[in-house]
Amino acid sequence: MSKSVRVRFPPSPTGYLHVGNVRSALFNYLFARHARGAFIVRIEDTDRERLVPDAITHIFDSLSWLGLTPDEGPGLPATTYGPYVQSERLKLYHQYAEELLKKGELYKDYTSAERLTELRQEAQAKKQPFRFTKQLAQLEPIGDEPYVLRFRVKLGSDVIWDDAVWGEQRWQREVLDDFVAVKSDGYPTYHFANVVDDHLMEISHVIRAAEWIPSTPKHILLYEAFGWKPPTFAHLPTVLGTDKAKLSKRHGAKNVLEYRDAGYLPEALVNYLASLGFNDGTTKEIYTEAELIKAFVLDRVQSSPAVFDPERLDWINGVYIRSLSLDKLYARCDGFWPAVAAKHDAIYKKRVLGLVQERLKYLAELPELTSFFFSDPAIDTKLLPKQLDAAATRTIVEDLIAALENSDFSEADLEKRLRGYVKTHDLKAGQVFGLVRVIITGQTAAPGLFETLHVLGKKTSLWRLQAITHIL
């Protein structure tokens, strides 16, 4: 048995979890479960300026909605690895920073922000890549200005790692710059805190988005400076928007809770997200979580970027909605019914749901699909069959009222009477049914007519037919 698998998902509470982020969380989760290892959530709140107050709540709500339950993390029973919030680990970072400072791996830099911008602009003007080195640093204070701790990148052999997804990666040290490890406010940067924590928490695999590839060499240098063994790195392909650019706010990159609120099922989102950059080599499309866990291996993670396709998500969600039993689906519909449905009981709503289940792509469509079951629709007379003039329409409606007056409103009887009427009057079924459909539902597209009338009931159905005669 090799060293146990421990992976982590380290969100920063500077924003909400969007689908790109959560894909990383999912892959970590699947990898951990597959290997019977630990899935750890660590909050990286070292950017004090951009903290978003309710982001942490949002992040945990998102993970729990998707069922990505952490084994270790904030709010969970304490372990020797905790705490799992970086702002509570400051002493640790200072202690390790001190160690590197003594070793000469870190140095104090008093360079001002203005000076830094100036240097960058100069480099820009000369079309040279800007690379901060110790020669550029201001090693002594002029007054009482704050300093940062920079990591000294020494020249040497290339930094190499064997990425579990991308294969061997090789970086020349010349292109790396002396990055900041501890900021002037005393907080560590991502690079520093991340490495210290991953080591202390005995993280075995760092599975994160591909945008981290360029900073991985810095992390490796840090491991080297400490004399620590780096974890295995596995970078996940970027998730792109339809315009092929990295998914972000400007795509309206929806955050996870927005999908919840639109009535996507978590298992459907998980299924879809898992297919973004991973497949098991079969033609299987629909996976339970257990199947994903079983199938998930890093070997089969893609290195080419994947475009997020909302239409495919809709399809998968529809598949899941259709596969649910009526009771189970009903249980998920809370909060999605139109307001007018409130005064109706569960039995009635379930019957309605039964009629629209196969038409739903996501639950937020419920109101537009079902509102006429709960309140009389407004009738747009332009939707009535154009082949019939007002007089003919009126006659048919009146005949129909008479024909249905004695019906028991079972689907079978409804069908018998309506078809019978069409036949004896030598009319077209489509025309008459279309007419009734618009009168009853206010729409030209709706569930089956007999089922609809049956569920709606005799009183409401006849009432709607009668009402229309007044406006014809």
Place this chain on the structure above:
RNA sequence: GGUCCCAUCGUCUAGGGGUUAGGACACCAGGUUUUCAUCCUGGCAACCGGGGUUCGAAUCCCCGUGGGAUCACCA
């Protein structure tokens, strides 16, 4: 611009020295049907280009092109 990465239908992808290059979404057509949806059947649609290597390349190599990521006291 520097560095790095990526490249099979519009999209997600399978495959990979010799295949009719497979599946799914979307789209189109037909069937079922009272509409819509579901369901069934069929169709459209791809190996970025050029050189090599090879008996043979979409597959391996090189170059080009295109796309992406990243170059912060943000993560």
